[in-house]
Amino acid sequence: xxxxxxxxxxxxxxxxxxxxYPLQVALVLAVLVPLxxxxxxxxxxxxxxxxxxxxRANDAEPPVGGSxxxxxxxxxxxx
Numbered sequence: 001x002x003x004x005x006x007x008x009x010x011x012x013x014x015x016x017x018x019x020x021y022p023l024q025v026a027l028v029l030a031v032l033v034p035l036x037x038x039x040x041x042x043x044x045x046x047x048x049x050x051x052x053x054x055x056r057a058n059d060a061e062p063p064v065g066g067s068x069x070x071x072x073x074x075x076x077x078x079x
Contacts, residue, residue, distance in 0.1 A: 016024060 016027065019027070
């Protein structure tokens with residue numbers, strides 16, 4: 001199983017290296033930008049959730065972009 005994965009990766013790497021440079025950059029950006037954006041979003045949500053869980057203020061506002069924060073205003077009124 002591991003040998004076939006290594007062979008596949010070598011094939012993809014060889015294919016990518018043989019492309020012209022602008023196409024290499026475009027492909028790497030097309031993969032890395034969404035991947036990094038998704039990881040940053042998950043980390044941001046996790047930090048907001050942990051911060052909200054351990055805050056001492058009882059009336060603290062929910063994190064920006066939370067499930068309730070997108071639909072309502074600051075004090076629960078509709079926007």
